[in-house]
Amino acid sequence: MISRGWRMAAVATLVVVLVVFLTPYIWIFLTSFKTRLDALADVPVWAFTPTFEHYPKIFIDKGYLPLVWNSLFVAISSTLLSLTVGTPAAYVFARYDFPGKEDLFFFFLTTRMAPPISIVVPMFLLFSVLGLTDKPIAVILAHTTFNVSLVVWMMRGFFADIPREIDEAAMMDGHTRGGTFLKVLLPLAAPGMAATAVLCFILSWNEFLYAFILVAFEGRTLTVGIPGLVTPHGTLWGQVAAVAVVATLPILLFTFLVQKHLVRGMTFGAVKG
Amino acid sequence: MGAVLDRGTAPLLLVPSVILLLVILVGPFFYMVWTGFTDLHYALPGRDGSFVGFDNFRRLMQEDQIFWKSFLLTMKFVFWVVTIEFILGFALAMLLFHYIRQHRFILTLLLVPMMLAPVAVGLIWKLLLQGDLGMVTYYMRLIGIIDLRTAVMSNASLVMPAIMMIDVWQWTPFVTLVMLAGLLSLPKEPFEAAVMDGAGPVQVFRDVTLPLLRPIIALVMLLRGIDAFKEFDKVFILTGGGPGIATEMLSIYTFRINFKNWDLGYGAVSAFMVYLVVLIMCSIFYKAVYWNEGRAKPPKAGKS
Numbered sequence: 375m376i377s378r379g380w381r382m383a384a385v386a387t388l389v390v391v392l393v394v395f396l397t398p399y400i401w402i403f404l405t406s407f408k409t410r411l412d413a414l415a416d417v418p419v420w421a422f423t424p425t426f427e428h429y430p431k432i433f434i435d436k437g438y439l440p441l442v443w444n445s446l447f448v449a450i451s452s453t454l455l456s457l458t459v460g461t462p463a464a465y466v467f468a469r470y471d472f473p474g475k476e477d478l479f480f481f482f483l484t485t486r487m488a489p490p491i492s493i494v495v496p497m498f499l500l501f502s503v504l505g506l507t508d509k510p511i512a513v514i515l516a517h518t519t520f521n522v523s524l525v526v527w528m529m530r531g532f533f534a535d536i537p538r539e540i541d542e543a544a545m546m547d548g549h550t551r552g553g554t555f556l557k558v559l560l561p562l563a564a565p566g567m568a569a570t571a572v573l574c575f576i577l578s579w580n581e582f583l584y585a586f587i588l589v590a591f592e593g594r595t596l597t598v599g600i601p602g603l604v605t606p607h608g609t610l611w612g613q614v615a616a617v618a619v620v621a622t623l624p625i626l627l628f629t630f631l632v633q634k635h636l637v638r639g640m641t642f643g644a645v646k647g
Numbered sequence: 648m649g650a651v652l653d654r655g656t657a658p659l660l661l662v663p664s665v666i667l668l669l670v671i672l673v674g675p676f677f678y679m680v681w682t683g684f685t686d687l688h689y690a691l692p693g694r695d696g697s698f699v700g701f702d703n704f705r706r707l708m709q710e711d712q713i714f715w716k717s718f719l720l721t722m723k724f725v726f727w728v729v730t731i732e733f734i735l736g737f738a739l740a741m742l743l744f745h746y747i748r749q750h751r752f753i754l755t756l757l758l759v760p761m762m763l764a765p766v767a768v769g770l771i772w773k774l775l776l777q778g779d780l781g782m783v784t785y786y787m788r789l790i791g792i793i794d795l796r797t798a799v800m801s802n803a804s805l806v807m808p809a810i811m812m813i814d815v816w817q818w819t820p821f822v823t824l825v826m827l828a829g830l831l832s833l834p835k836e837p838f839e840a841a842v843m844d845g846a847g848p849v850q851v852f853r854d855v856t857l858p859l860l861r862p863i864i865a866l867v868m869l870l871r872g873i874d875a876f877k878e879f880d881k882v883f884i885l886t887g888g889g890p891g892i893a894t895e896m897l898s899i900y901t902f903r904i905n906f907k908n909w910d911l912g913y914g915a916v917s918a919f920m921v922y923l924v925v926l927i928m929c930s931i932f933y934k935a936v937y938w939n940e941g942r943a944k945p946p947k948a949g950k951s
Contacts, residue, residue, distance in 0.1 A: 384746035402771045418782040462660035472658045487929045489877045491898040492918040495905050496675035519672045580764035582880045597766045601884050622763045629762045637828045644936050645828050
């Protein structure tokens with residue numbers, strides 16, 4: 375039914391599309407290996423002798439390495455905290471009925487969508503009162519505002535996918551309800567949980583505004599270090615590009631791991647991939 | 648928890664997550680609402696947060712033209728990026744669905760822009776669009792789209808279209824991803840029946856594909872709309888709201904009131920307006936996507 379000509383046109387379009395979507399990233403990747411001369415050339419330079427000076431210079435000499443550890447620490451902690459409090463909640467949503475259930479579910483959605491700019495000012499004041507500003511814990515807590523609800527929404531779907539007969543069989547075997555949840559349902563939902571964890575990690579790692587307001591010095595994450603790289607008088611693009619690559623490449627590798635669950639994660643469980 | 652977990656006590660498992668969110672999100676939210684009724688200001692003496700009633704709201708509604716300009720700018724931004732991303736993303740999804748058998752790998756490559764930190768996206772495009780040295784500006788000059796030595800980010804008439812273009816670059820793949828999942832989840836029978844009745848491709852698209860995809864179309868547009876409305880990171884690093892206030896969208900404006908002018912009382916009102924719009928879009932999203940399936944069911948729109 376589909377003619378050869380149409381298929382060729384489709385493939386050609388797709389090639390153009392891929393070039394448009396990928397070239398900017400490839401360009402920043404290349405720039406991170408260019409000498410200053412190549413990076414500032416009048417005509418874009420595509421082939422050049424690579425230099426590896428920018429990575430050690432920005433991460434070691436200029437002290438950007440701790441920012442990477444901060445980002446890792448914040449993202450991992452926020453993911454673990456969100457999974458710990460969110461997974462039991464998701465289980466309850468999947469298996470029990472109680473008054474106000476769907477309203478509560480909607481509440482979780484609103485926390486996921488809440489605009490950071492609206493919340494960050496009072497949150498900053500709250501954390502100053504508690505003496506938590508400029509500590510990673512402030513950012514970790516801020517990031518749980520969207521990650522807890524991501525866990526609840528995603529894990530509800532994964533628990534709902536497990537047939538109820540499995541619960542019943544486990545309870546016939548003498549498990550309590552708690553035991554059924556911990557020993558039977560959690561292992562079954564583990565792949566979903568892993569995907570959820572990776573998505574939480576990505577959201578936290580990529581987040582900027584909360585981290586930018588809540589930590590200014592030692593606790594800075596990598597995204598917070600980015601705006602400081604751009605100065606009105608002469609930006610060192612090689613080093614900037616190196617930071618951009620380190621800030622994004624791990625996430626891209628992670629994405630390929632969870633691609634199967636990405637649709638579900640990014641549409642609040644509404645569409646399954 | 649073991650033995651005590653039964654129908655009556657199971658909802659207790661919700662308590663940790665709800666308390667956490669009440670303390671770090673709902674608490675601050677109400678504090679923001681309260682601040683909106685005070686004259687709290689960190690840079691002016693004597694403005695220590697006394698109650699001023701609806702003064703801030705009145706100022707926002709009646710006097711602050713910059714706020715409404717910013718609101719309009721944000722709405723225009725949302726309208727254009729959602730429209731363009733939807734059309735391009737849907738077309739791309741159709742193309743992958745109909746013509747490409749091995750679309751999984753191509754989809755993986757397409758996902759790159761949407762997984763990058765928005766701040767990094769801003770940075771990347773700052774490099775690409777530098778006035779005289781940017782790679783993209785170079786090729787745009789070469790094919791004559793812009794003049795010699797135009798700095799895109801400091802040109803008041805080019806800067807908004809450029810930021811929209813960057814958003815389109817980042818989020819079109821998201822629309823493609825979701826719409827493709829939607830297309831793959833559709834049942835085959837209605838299409839076969841339509842073809843049997845002699846419908847052409849255009850008719851099939853208009854009368855079968857579009858109606859079946861309606862819930863997913865609503866979902867993807869609302870999700871993108873909400874996100875675009877909150878846009879902060881990219882604009883912050885690309886222009887900071889400038890030149891002048893040419894790109895000062897609501898989040899950036901609210902940021903300026905709070906963290907540059909330190910006018911926290913008034914800033915709270917502006918922040919509240921942002922929250923309100925998002926909340927409204929959020930409830931439309933919830934109703935559009937979940938309520939039509941009956942309230943008690945777990946969320947499901949597509950098939951696995």
